[in-house]
Amino acid sequence: MSFSEKWLLPKLAWIGIWKNKETYIPYIGAGIFSVFLYFVFLLISHNDIMYTLPRASYVMVLMLLGSWLLALILVLFLLYTNRFLMKRRAKELGLYSILGLEKKHIAILLFIETGIIYIIVLLGGVLWGVVFSKLIFLFLLNMTRIPLDVSFSFSIKALGSTLLFFAVAYGLNLIVNLFRVMRSRPGSLFQEGKKGEKETKHPILTTIGGILLLGGGYFLSLTSQLDGTIFSDFFLAIFFVILGTHFFFRAGLGYLLKALKKRETFYYKKKNYVTLAGMSYRTKKSASSLSNLCIFSTMVMITLLCTISLAFGMKDILLYRFPYDVEMSFLAEKIEDREGIIKEGERIAEQNKISVTKEIDYVYYKIKAERKGNVFLNLGEDINVWEKEGVYEIQLLTEEEFQRGAGKGAVLEKGEIFTFSDGKSIKESSLILADKNYVVKKEYETFPLIEKREKAVFSQQYFLVVKDREEIERLLQYYGQGEEILHVRMCVTGGEEEKQRFAEQMEGYIAKNEGVINRANGAEQRLEILSMNGGLIFLGIFLGIAFLIFLLIIMYYKQITEGYDDRENFMIMEKVGMTDEDVRGTIKRQVQLVFYLPLFLAFCHTAIALPMILALFGAISLFQEKLVFLCGLGSMGFFFILYVAAYHKTAKVYYKIVKHS
Amino acid sequence: MALLEVKNVKKTYITKLGGDKVQALKDVTFCVEKGEYVAIMGESGSGKTTLLNILATLDQATCGEVLLDGESLKNMKQKRLAAFRRDNLGFVFQDFNLLDIFTLEENICLPLVLQGKKLGEMKEQVRSLSYRLGIEDILKKYPYEVSGGQKQRASAARALITNPKIILADEPTGALDSKAAAKLLQLFKKIHEEGQTILMVTHSVQTASHAKRVLFIKDGSVFHQIYKGDGDFDHMYRMVFDTMTLLQTGGEEEQ
Numbered sequence: 001m002s003f004s005e006k007w008l009l010p011k012l013a014w015i016g017i018w019k020n021k022e023t024y025i026p027y028i029g030a031g032i033f034s035v036f037l038y039f040v041f042l043l044i045s046h047n048d049i050m051y052t053l054p055r056a057s058y059v060m061v062l063m064l065l066g067s068w069l070l071a072l073i074l075v076l077f078l079l080y081t082n083r084f085l086m087k088r089r090a091k092e093l094g095l096y097s098i099l100g101l102e103k104k105h106i107a108i109l110l111f112i113e114t115g116i117i118y119i120i121v122l123l124g125g126v127l128w129g130v131v132f133s134k135l136i137f138l139f140l141l142n143m144t145r146i147p148l149d150v151s152f153s154f155s156i157k158a159l160g161s162t163l164l165f166f167a168v169a170y171g172l173n174l175i176v177n178l179f180r181v182m183r184s185r186p187g188s189l190f191q192e193g194k195k196g197e198k199e200t201k202h203p204i205l206t207t208i209g210g211i212l213l214l215g216g217g218y219f220l221s222l223t224s225q226l227d228g229t230i231f232s233d234f235f236l237a238i239f240f241v242i243l244g245t246h247f248f249f250r251a252g253l254g255y256l257l258k259a260l261k262k263r264e265t266f267y268y269k270k271k272n273y274v275t276l277a278g279m280s281y282r283t284k285k286s287a288s289s290l291s292n293l294c295i296f297s298t299m300v301m302i303t304l305l306c307t308i309s310l311a312f313g314m315k316d317i318l319l320y321r322f323p324y325d326v327e328m329s330f331l332a333e334k335i336e337d338r339e340g341i342i343k344e345g346e347r348i349a350e351q352n353k354i355s356v357t358k359e360i361d362y363v364y365y366k367i368k369a370e371r372k373g374n375v376f377l378n379l380g381e382d383i384n385v386w387e388k389e390g391v392y393e394i395q396l397l398t399e400e401e402f403q404r405g406a407g408k409g410a411v412l413e414k415g416e417i418f419t420f421s422d423g424k425s426i427k428e429s430s431l432i433l434a435d436k437n438y439v440v441k442k443e444y445e446t447f448p449l450i451e452k453r454e455k456a457v458f459s460q461q462y463f464l465v466v467k468d469r470e471e472i473e474r475l476l477q478y479y480g481q482g483e484e485i486l487h488v489r490m491c492v493t494g495g496e497e498e499k500q501r502f503a504e505q506m507e508g509y510i511a512k513n514e515g516v517i518n519r520a521n522g523a524e525q526r527l528e529i530l531s532m533n534g535g536l537i538f539l540g541i542f543l544g545i546a547f548l549i550f551l552l553i554i555m556y557y558k559q560i561t562e563g564y565d566d567r568e569n570f571m572i573m574e575k576v577g578m579t580d581e582d583v584r585g586t587i588k589r590q591v592q593l594v595f596y597l598p599l600f601l602a603f604c605h606t607a608i609a610l611p612m613i614l615a616l617f618g619a620i621s622l623f624q625e626k627l628v629f630l631c632g633l634g635s636m637g638f639f640f641i642l643y644v645a646a647y648h649k650t651a652k653v654y655y656k657i658v659k660h661s
Numbered sequence: 662m663a664l665l666e667v668k669n670v671k672k673t674y675i676t677k678l679g680g681d682k683v684q685a686l687k688d689v690t691f692c693v694e695k696g697e698y699v700a701i702m703g704e705s706g707s708g709k710t711t712l713l714n715i716l717a718t719l720d721q722a723t724c725g726e727v728l729l730d731g732e733s734l735k736n737m738k739q740k741r742l743a744a745f746r747r748d749n750l751g752f753v754f755q756d757f758n759l760l761d762i763f764t765l766e767e768n769i770c771l772p773l774v775l776q777g778k779k780l781g782e783m784k785e786q787v788r789s790l791s792y793r794l795g796i797e798d799i800l801k802k803y804p805y806e807v808s809g810g811q812k813q814r815a816s817a818a819r820a821l822i823t824n825p826k827i828i829l830a831d832e833p834t835g836a837l838d839s840k841a842a843a844k845l846l847q848l849f850k851k852i853h854e855e856g857q858t859i860l861m862v863t864h865s866v867q868t869a870s871h872a873k874r875v876l877f878i879k880d881g882s883v884f885h886q887i888y889k890g891d892g893d894f895d896h897m898y899r900m901v902f903d904t905m906t907l908l909q910t911g912g913e914e915e916q
C-alpha cells in the first residue's frame with residue numbers, strides 16, 4: 001500500500017461519518033449518554049468513601065447488582081441503535097464495494113469508523129461524568145442518610161472499567177456489522193437500502209418460542225413466593241420476558257401485518273395503506289423498535305412503581321421490623337428484680353427528659369415444633385433443622401404473663417388456649433399439643449409491640465397462651481426444650497437521636513446484669529434499614545431516569561431514522577396527490593399501531609409482574625399490597641401521560657422531517 | 662376552449678446563496694387542446710422541467726397564468742393542490758418514482774386509495790389497465806424485482822388510473838434502453854389514440870417524433886413548434902432533427 005492508499009480508508013471513514021451526520025449525531029449522542037451513565041455509576045461505587053462509610057455495604061451490594069443490570073441494558077441499547085445505523089450505511093458501503101473496495105477494506109473501514117466513534121463517545125461521556133458525578137453522589141448520600149461531610153474522588157479504576165466495557169460493547173457492534181458485510185454480496189449490500197426486509201425464517205417456531213417464553217415469565221411471576229429461589233426466579237423471569245417480547249413482536253407483527261393486508265377492504269383505506277405497507281417493508285426493524293419500546297416502558301413503570309412503593313412503605317417497614325426502641329432478653333432465673341429493669345428504664349428516660357410510652361415485659365418458654373394441620377409434633381432428632389417446612393418457633397406464655405402485656409381480657413380455663421401468630425394466622429378452633437386437645441378460645445390479631453403481617457413468611461413465630469405453669473411444664477416435657485426467658489421491650493418519646501441515646505444508656509445498664517441473652521437497639525437498626533432502602537430508592541431513581549431516557553432516545557431515534565427513510569416516499573406520494581391532511585392521518589395511524597401496541601403489552605407485563613414484586617417486597621418486609629397496587633396504578637397512569645406526550649413530540653419531529661423537502 | 666392554457670408564464674429562481682436570480686422561464690405561452698399529444702424539446706437547462714413542474718402544480722410561476730379546463734391553478738389554495746393533482750393530472754417521471762414499500766399493483770392503486778375509491782372498483786380498474794399495458798403478470802412484484810421498462814409501464818399505469826385530464830411526462834424514456842423506450846412510446850400512442858391528452862418532455866428526437874406536435878424551448882421561451890399533420894413518422898423525425906440541430910448551433914429565432 002502506498003502512503004495515499006494508507007490514508008484513504010481513514011479518510012473514507014471520516015467522510016462516512018461526516019456525510020451521514022443526521023444519523024450519526026443521535027447515534028453518538030446515545031453513546032455519550034451510555035458512557036456517562038455507566039461511568040458515573042462506577043465512579044460512585046468505586047469511591048473510596050464507600051468502603052469506609054458505616055452501613056455503606058448494603059448500598060455497595062446494590063450498586064454492584066445495579067451495574068450489572070445497567071451493563072446488560074446498555075449492550076442491548078447500543079445494539080439497537082447500531083442496527084439503524086447500518087441499515088442506512090449499507091448503501092454507501094455497497095457503492096464502495098462496487099467501486100472496487102474489497103471486503104477486507106470495508107472491514108478495515110468499519111473498524112476505523114468504530115474506533116473514531118468509540119473515542120468521541122468516551123471523551124464526551126467521561127467529560128460529562130466528571131462534571132456531574134459529584135452532584136449525583138451527593139444526591140445518593142442524601143437519599144441514604146449517610147453523613148454528607150465527605151469529599152468525592154475521581155477513580156482511575158472506574159475509568160478503566162468504563163473504557164473496557166465500552167470497548168467490548170462497541171466491539172460487539174463491530175462484529176455484528178462485519179458479520180453482515182462478510183455474509184452479503186456487494187450488489188445486495190447496495191440494494192439493502194431499497195429492498196424490503198426478509199421475513200422471519202421460522203415464523204411458527206418464533207411465535208411458539210415467544211409465547212412459551214412470555215408464558216414462562218408470566219408463570220414464574222404469578223406463582224412466585226417468597227422463598228430461596230425468588231431472586232433467581234426474578235432474573236429468569238426478566239430474561240424470559242425480554243426474549244419473549246422480542247420473539248413475540250418479531251413473529252407476531254409479521255402475522256398481524258400479513259393478516260391485516262389480506263383484509264383488503266381494511267388495507268386499501270387511505271389511513272391504513274401507507275402505514276401497513278411501510279411497516280411490513282421493514283418488519284424486523286419495526287419489531288425491534290416495538291419490543292424495545294415495550295421492554296423499556298415496562299422497566300420504567302416497574303422501577304417507578306418499586307421506588308414510590310418503597311418510599312411510601314418505608315414507615316411501615318420500620319414499624320414492622322422495629323416497633324420498639326429497646327429490646328432485651330434475659331434468662332429469667334438470673335433476674336431477681338424484674339420491676340427494677342423497668343424502673344431503671346423510666347429513670348434513664350427521665351434523665352434524658354423523655355418518657356417511656358410503651359413497655360411490655362413477659363416471661364416465656366421457647367420451643368420448636370412441627371405443625372401438621374392442628375397437631376404440633378415433637379421434632380425429635382430434627383431439633384436443629386430450620387429449613388423444614390412446617391417447623392415453627394413457639395413462645396409459650398402463661399395467662400398471667402400474657403395479661404401483663406396484653407392487659408386483662410378473657411379468662412382461660414384449663415384446656416383452653418389463646419393463640420397469636422406474627423405472620424400467617426393459625427386459624428384453628430383447637431390445637432393438639434403434646435397429644436392433648438386444647439380449645440382455642442381466641443386467636444389474637446394484634447399483640448403489644450409485636451407487629452403482625454399476614455404475608456410475612458420469614459421469622460414466623462407462634463405465641464401460645466395456656467392457663468398456668470403446670471400446663472407449660474407438661475408441654476415442655478413433651479417437646480423437650482425451652483428455657484425460661486424474660487423479654488422486655490420499650491418505646492420512648494423524642495426524636496431518633498434521643499431514642500438512640502436512651503437505647504445506649506439502657507444497654508450500658510443491662511450489660512451489668514448477668515443472664516443477658518440478647519439486646520437490640522431499634523434506633524440503630526432503623527438507621528440501617530433506612531440506609532439500605534435509601535440505597536434502593538437512589539438506585540430506583542437513577543435507573544428509572546436512565547430507562548426513561550433510553551426510552552425517549554429509542555422513540556426519538558426511531559422517528560428520525562424512519563423519517564429520513566420515509567421522506568422520499570412521502571415526497572413521491574405528495575406528487576401523486578397525497579394531501580397534507582393524508583400525511584397527518586397516516587402518521588397518526590402509525591402512532592396508534594407503533595406506539596400503543598407496545599404500551600399495551602408493557603401494561604400487561606407490569607400488571608403480571610405485581611405478584612413477583614410483592615413477593616420481593618416481602619424480602620424487605622414491605623407487605624402493603626394495597627399500597628403497591630395503588631403505586632402500580634399511579635405509575636401506569638403517570639407513565640401513560642408521559643409516553644403519549646413524548647410520542648406526540650417525536651411525531652412532530654417526524655412530520656417535520658418528512659415534510660421538509 | 663383549450664384544455665390547457667399557458668399564458669405568459671415566467672419563472673425566476675433566486676438562489677439561496679448570494680441571491681442571484683436565474684430566469685428559468687422568460688415568457689411562455691401556448692395551448693394544448695383536448696386529445697392532443699404534445700412533446701416539448703429543448704437543450705439541457707432550457708427550462709423544460711421547470712415548465713412541467715409549474716403545469717404539475719409542484720411549483721409556482723413567478724408571473725403569468727396556467728388554466729386547466731378553464732380553472733386557474735394560480736389562485737388555488739396550497740391545501741387543495743394535492744387533491745387537485747390527484748384528480749386531474751397524471752405523472753410519469755424519468756426515474757419512475759415508484760414506492761419500494763408497495764408492489765406494482767399497490768403502487769398503481771395508490772391514487773385511487775387516496776381518492777377513497779371502493780375496493781372492487783379499484784381492483785377492476787387495475788386489472789383492465791394492467792392488461793392494456795401488458796404488466797398483468799408482474800403486478801405482485803416489488804419495484805426492485807422488475808426491469809426499468811416494466812417500472813415505467815407501472816408508473817404510466819399509476820398516472821392513467823385516475824383517468825386524468827392530462828398526462829404529464831418528464832423524460833419518460835430517459836432511463837430506458839431503446840427497446841423499452843419504443844415499447845413505452847407505443848403505449849403512449851395507444852392511449853393517445855384512445856383519447857388521452859399527453860404532454861411529454863424529452864431529449865430524444867426519436868421520442869418526440871411520436872408526438873403530434875413538438876414545442877421547442879430555448880432559453881426559457883417557446884422557440885418553435887412543429888405539427889405532424891398528416892405527415893408520416895420519418896418526415897416528422899427529419900423536421901424535429903433539423904430544428905434541434907438549428908437550436909443547438911444557435912440559430913436565430915424564426916417564426
Ligand SMILES: Nc1ncnc2c1ncn2[C@@H]1O[C@H](COP(=O)(O)OP(=O)(O)OP(=O)(O)O)[C@@H](O)[C@H]1O
Pocket residue numbers: 674675676683684685703704705706707708709710711712
Ligand atoms: N431550484 C432551482 N433553483 C435555482 N435554479 C434552478 C432551480 N431549478 C432549475 N434551475 C435553473 O433553471 C434553469 C432551467 O432548469 P430546468 O431543470 O427546467 O432545465 P431542463 O430544461 O429540464 O434541463 P434538462 O434537460 O437538463 O433536464 C437551469 O438554468 C437551472 O439551473
Ligand SMILES: [Mg+2]
Pocket residue numbers: 709710711
Ligand atoms: Mg429536466
